[in-house]
Amino acid sequence: xxxxxxxxxxxxxxxxxxxxxxxxxxxxxxxxxxxxxxxxxxxxxxxxxxxxxxxxxxxxxxxxxxxxxxxxxxxxxxxxxxxxxxxxxxxxxxxxxxxxxxxxxxxxxxxxxxxxxxxxxxxxxxxxxxxxxxxxxxxxxxxxxxxxxxxxxxxxxxxxxxxxxxxxxxxxxxxxxxxxxxxxxxxxxxxxxxxxxxxxxxxxxxxxxxxxxxxxxxxxxxxxxxxxxxxxxxxxxxxxxxxxxxxxxxxxxxxxxxxxxxxxxxxxxxxxxxxxxxxxxxxxxxxxxxxxxxxxxxxxxxxxxxxxxxxxxxxxxxxxxxxxxxxxxxxxxxxxxxxxxxxxxxxxxxxxxxxxxxxxxxxxxxxxxxxxxxxxxxxxxxxxxxxxxxxxxxxxxxxxxxxxxxxxxxxxxxxxxxxxxxxxxxxxxxxxxxxxxxxxxxxxxxxxxxxxxxxxxxxxxxxxxxxxxxxxxxxxxxxxxxxxxxxxxxxxxxxxxxxxxxxxxxxxxxxxxxxxxxxxxxxxxxxxxxxxxxxxxxxxxxxxxxxxxxxxxxxxxxxxxxxxxxxxxxxxxxx
RNA sequence: CGGGAUGUGGCUCAGUCUGGCUAGAGCGCUGCGUUCGGGACGCAGAAGCCGGAGGUUCGAAUCCUCUCAUCCCGACCA
Numbered sequence: 001x002x003x004x005x006x007x008x009x010x011x012x013x014x015x016x017x018x019x020x021x022x023x024x025x026x027x028x029x030x031x032x033x034x035x036x037x038x039x040x041x042x043x044x045x046x047x048x049x050x051x052x053x054x055x056x057x058x059x060x061x062x063x064x065x066x067x068x069x070x071x072x073x074x075x076x077x078x079x080x081x082x083x084x085x086x087x088x089x090x091x092x093x094x095x096x097x098x099x100x101x102x103x104x105x106x107x108x109x110x111x112x113x114x115x116x117x118x119x120x121x122x123x124x125x126x127x128x129x130x131x132x133x134x135x136x137x138x139x140x141x142x143x144x145x146x147x148x149x150x151x152x153x154x155x156x157x158x159x160x161x162x163x164x165x166x167x168x169x170x171x172x173x174x175x176x177x178x179x180x181x182x183x184x185x186x187x188x189x190x191x192x193x194x195x196x197x198x199x200x201x202x203x204x205x206x207x208x209x210x211x212x213x214x215x216x217x218x219x220x221x222x223x224x225x226x227x228x229x230x231x232x233x234x235x236x237x238x239x240x241x242x243x244x245x246x247x248x249x250x251x252x253x254x255x256x257x258x259x260x261x262x263x264x265x266x267x268x269x270x271x272x273x274x275x276x277x278x279x280x281x282x283x284x285x286x287x288x289x290x291x292x293x294x295x296x297x298x299x300x301x302x303x304x305x306x307x308x309x310x311x312x313x314x315x316x317x318x319x320x321x322x323x324x325x326x327x328x329x330x331x332x333x334x335x336x337x338x339x340x341x342x343x344x345x346x347x348x349x350x351x352x353x354x355x356x357x358x359x360x361x362x363x364x365x366x367x368x369x370x371x372x373x374x375x376x377x378x379x380x381x382x383x384x385x386x387x388x389x390x391x392x393x394x395x396x397x398x399x400x401x402x403x404x405x406x407x408x409x410x411x412x413x414x415x416x417x418x419x420x421x422x423x424x425x426x427x428x429x430x431x432x433x434x435x436x437x438x439x440x441x442x443x444x445x446x447x448x449x450x451x452x453x454x455x456x457x458x459x460x461x462x463x464x465x466x467x468x469x470x471x472x473x474x475x476x477x478x479x480x481x482x483x484x485x486x487x488x489x490x491x492x493x494x495x496x497x498x499x500x501x502x503x504x505x506x507x508x509x510x511x512x513x514x515x516x517x518x519x520x521x522x523x524x525x526x527x528x529x530x531x532x533x534x535x536x537x538x539x540x541x542x543x544x545x546x547x548x549x550x551x552x553x554x555x556x557x558x559x560x561x562x563x564x565x566x567x568x569x570x571x572x573x574x575x
Numbered sequence: 576c577g578g579g580a581u582g583u584g585g586c587u588c589a590g591u592c593u594g595g596c597u598a599g600a601g602c603g604c605u606g607c608g609u610u611c612g613g614g615a616c617g618c619a620g621a622a623g624c625c626g627g628a629g630g631u632u633c634g635a636a637u638c639c640u641c642u643c644a645u646c647c648c649g650a651c652c653a
Contacts, residue, residue: 009585010614011586011587011602011603012586012587012602012603012614013586013587013588013601013602013603014586014587015586015587016581016586016587016588016645016646017645017646018646019646019647034645036644036645037644037645037646090651091576092651092652108652109653138653140651140652140653142651142652143576143650143651143652144647144648144649144650144651146646146647151651151652151653155653156653157653158653159653209653218652314650314651316650406652406653407653408653409652409653441653442653443652443653444653445653446653447653477611477612478611509611509614510610510611510612510613510614510615511611511612511613511614512611512612512613512614512615513613513614513615514612514613514614515612515613515614516613516614517614519613528612530612531612532612533612540612
C-alpha cells in the first residue's frame with residue numbers, strides 16, 4: 001500500500017478523551033475513531049490489525065478441530081427466559097422490542113443460541129463431540145465503558161462452545177482449547193500467562209484466564225517463578241499450615257479503646273502487632289448479614305467469601321447503619337464474641353489463640369479471645385487474599401505478583417445450559433443424556449489494545465510482526481527523485497511478492513514527518529531509502545522493537561533482508 | 576446508579592471568577608514561495624449560531640435554571 005493513497009489520519013496531539021496508552025495511540029496512529037461512548041469505528045490500519053489477530057485465532061481454532069459458524073447478533077427474549085438469564089443478566093443486556101412487540105436483545109454472548117442450535121441438530125452420541133465457534137461483534141451495555149478498545153460496549157470476540165457426551169470428552173475438549181489458546185498468544189508474539197480463575201457468573205466447574213502481561217492491566221495475577229502455578233488473585237489459594245492444638249489463653253477481658261477504629265489504631269493503642277488482632281467484617285449476602293474474620297494484617301477475598309456462602313448475588317460490605325443494627329456498636333468495634341450472625345473465619349485464625357477482637361460495644365475491644373471457646377464460628381476456611389511473600393500452593397516458592405489484561409477465558413460449563421435448554425442425546429445404551437458443555441472466549445479487539453499496552457514506547461506503538469497492520473514500512477525520502485522512486489518501487493514489489501505486507505511512504509513530506517509516523521504506527525520493520533544511502537548502494541534498516549539501526553546492500557538486497565527480517569522476528573520470539 | 580470534572584474552528588486549549596467593540600492562540604487544512612535525513616519557515620486564506628433550551632440584563636461564551644453529551648473514580652467483564 002502506498003501511504004499517499006491510504007487513509008491513516010495521524011494526530012500529533014492526544015485527544016482529551018483518551019486516558020490509557022493503547023487508547024491514545026490507537027487514536028493518534030489513525031486506527032480507530034469514536035462514534036459514541038464505548039463504540040468505535042476501525043479505520044483501515046486498525047481493521048488490518050484486528051483482522052490479523054482474527055486470522056491467527058481462526059487458524060488455531062480450525063487446527064484444534066473447532067468449526068466456524070456465525071450466529072445472529074439479535075436474539076429473542078424467549079431463549080434467554082428459557083435459560084433463566086433474562087431476569088438474571090441485568091442491565092448489561094441491551095433489550096428492545098421489535099415492531100411486533102417481541103422482546104429481543106443484542107447478544108452479549110451466545111450460550112443460548114448455540115445450545116438451541118445443537119439441541120435441534122444433535123441426537124446421537126455418534127455426532128459428538130462438536131465444537132462450534134464464531135468471530136463476531138458482541139454488545140454489552142457496560143455500566144461504564146472506558147479505555148478505548150479495552151472495554152468497549154461493542155467489541156469483537158471469538159466465542160467457542162464445545163459439546164461432549166461424557167466428562168472425559170469434555171475435559172479433552174477443554175484442554176484442546178487451552179492448548180489452542182496458548183498457541184494463539186505465542187503466535188501473536190505476546191507475553192502472557194494462563195492462570196486459574198474464578199468461574200464467576202457464567203458458572204461452571206473450572207476455568208482458566210489468559211492474561212496478557214502489562215503493567216497497566218486491571219487484574220492482579222500471582223505466578224510462581226519456580227513452577228507453572230498461576231492464578232488470578234481472586235482465586236489464588238492462600239496456603240496455611242495444618243491447624244494443631246493451640247495453647248489455652250486467659251479468660252477474655254474487656255478493655256476500653258476510645259476512638260480506635262482501625263486495626264492499625266487498635267494495635268498501636270494496645271501495643272500489640274496487627275497479627276494479633278482479628279478483623280471482623282460484616283457483609284450482606286442475598287439480603288442476610290454475615291460476618292467474616294481475617295487476621296488484622298490480611299485482606300478478605302470477597303470472591304472466596306461469596307463462593308463459600310454460595311451467594312446468588314454479589315455480596316457487599318454492610319453499611320454503617322447495618323453494622324450498628326447487627327452489633328450494637330459503631331463501625332470499628334465489631335467482634336465475633338456474642339454476635340448473633342453466622343461467623344466465618346479464615347483458616348489462618350485456627351493456628352493461634354489469644355486474639356484481640358471488637359467488643360460489639362462502642363470504644364471497647366476484648367483481649368485474650370479464644371475463637372473456639374468464646375465465639376461460635378461456622379467454619380475455618382481459606383478466605384483471605386494472597387499477599388506478596390506467600391508461598392506457592394504447589395511448590396512452596398515465593399509467589400510473584402504481576403498485572404495482566406484478561407484476553408481469553410476458558411470455562412468448563414458442565415450441564416448448566418444443556419439442562420436449562422434441554423440439550424440431550426442418546427448414549428450407547430439408548431439412554432437420554434445431557435450434553436456436557438464448555439465455552440471459550442477470546443477478546444479479539446481487546447487483544448489489539450493489550451498488544452499496545454504491552455508494547456509501546458515514547459515514539460508510539462511497537463506492534464508484534466504478526467499483529468502489525470503492515471509488517472514493514474518502506475520510507476522513500478526522495479519521492480521526487482526518479483531513481484529513488486524506481487528503487488523504492490522495486491523493493492516494494494519484491495516485499496509484496498514475498499507476502500510481506502508493506503506500507504510505502506511515498507508522500508511528499510519532510511523526512512521527520514515520515515519517521516515519526518512510521519514509529520507511531522508501529523511497523524516492526526522500517527526500511528529507509530534516501531539520497532545518501534542510495535549513493536552508497538544501501539538501504540537503511542530499523543528494528544522498531546529494539547531501535548537498532550543497520551544497513552542492507554541494494555545489491556542482493558532480498559537475501560540480506562530475509563535474514564535480517566528473521567532476526568527481527570526472532571527478537572519477538574516468533575519462528 | 577453514586578462521587579468528581581469538562582463541553583469554545585478538525586485537534587489541544589486560553590478567554591468565564593470580576594458580563595461590554597469584529598471570540599483568540601498553537602497544531603492541522605487550502606494557495607504561493609523558500610526549504611528538505613527525526614513532526615521546517617514566511618506570506619495569504621478557509622473554518623467557530625462558544626453542547627442545547629429557557630431566563631436575568633441595555634448587553635451573555637461569561638451570571639441563574641433546566642437539559643444533553645463526554646471523560647475520570649467505584650460496582651461489571653472478553
